[in-house]
């Protein structure tokens with residue numbers, strides 16, 4: 557198991573925490589209010605090398621273990637979940653190439669992803685194919701040395717600001733999920749457009765888009781790995797990414813807990829700080845313990861991913877399930893501790909509660925996490 561007490565990890569988290577406190581905390585409320593992608597923070601993460609954490613050294617990055625991506629996303633989400641999605645989304649878009657790509661593809665795309673020269677998104681979901689991604693309608697047809705892509709992807713994180721999208725499309729619909737292939741599609745290709753920029757309940761600074769592909773022609777060399785392996789690459793990508801969402805959930809929960817503790821110490825009712833009432837103190841105790849329990853699942857899942865352990869799908873789903881439910885409960889309780897003030901947009905509680913909700917939905921809903929976990933148990 558990862559020990560957060562190693563000097564390297566302690567130093568990494570310490571530096572991140574300082575950066576987040578100085579640069580992300582002051583921007584978080586404004587990002588939510590304006591619903592704008594924080595280009596300044598994208599540049600900051602770029603300069604500090606955070607995009608390289610998911611890319612191995614031989615492909616231009618600085619990957620030292622999955623825990624580093626988890627920790628970076630957790631620390632940023634403590635202040636602002638929208639901003640944490642800049643780092644998370646980049647890893648998610650890149651992972652299909654890392655998992656299935658040829659050596660030449662990894663060498664081509666790795667450096668541009670890790671330096672942040674390009675933003676890359678992950679395009680799996682469609683209006684008619686959410687949890688059941690095998691029901692996708694997007695098609696890719698090979699013509700000579702090109703593929704022609706037609707279809708619509710929806711709810712794609714960073715899609716509206718991306719330079720590259722890893723797109724999943726049917727190359728042979730008669731084979732079901734074995735007929736799905738993955739492609740790298742540049743967003744300047746003719747026929748590509750952003751049809752909708754979604755308006756959302758939370759993570760308002762994270763652009764979510766509906767993307768349309770109309771006779772988009774890409775060179776055959778943009779096929780990731782092999783034809784028919786796209787579904788496997790997508791599922792393995794989600795196995796890698798779910799603990800990162802778990803870390804994001806732990807981050808927003810930790811942020812809410814920190815605000816709740818501060819509030820419980822300062823707010824006086826009946827002549828004493830409300831934290832001195834057992835009813836509030838015990839809520840804080842539950843919140844802290846549940847976050848720590850969720851976090852240890854996340855770190856264990858990250859370790860299993862590095863080891864390529866066969867139990868990684870189980871723990872990856874379990875870590876996201878537990879951490880996202882914890883985030884929802886903790887952010888709701890934190891708001892309750894702040895009473896009427898918690899409900900006001902002047903305080904961060906309601907933003908954190910709105911942002912926490914998404915962790916129970918994307919990268920597979922928690923119902924789907926239970927499906928994966930129970931399948932693993934019943935194998």
Ligand SMILES: Cc1cc2nc3c(=O)[nH]c(=O)nc-3n(C[C@H](O)[C@H](O)[C@H](O)COP(=O)(O)OP(=O)(O)OC[C@H]3O[C@@H](n4cnc5c(N)ncnc54)[C@H](O)[C@@H]3O)c2cc1C
Pocket residue numbers: 677678679680681685686687688710711712713714756759764914917918919920921922923924927
């Ligand atoms: C803000 C946001 C960002 C996103 N980013 C991305 C992205 O970057 N890339 C991408 O490809 N996708 C992305 N998604 C899509 C996301 O992964 C899907 O929304 C999610 O997987 C659920 O699909 P759906 O919304 O179509 O819900 P549905 O699949 O229609 O599910 C509706 C309900 O039915 C339940 N359900 C479905 N099937 C079952 C079952 N077998 N058993 C029990 N219950 C079931 C679900 O749990 C849910 O409660 C994003 C979504 C959002 C909201």
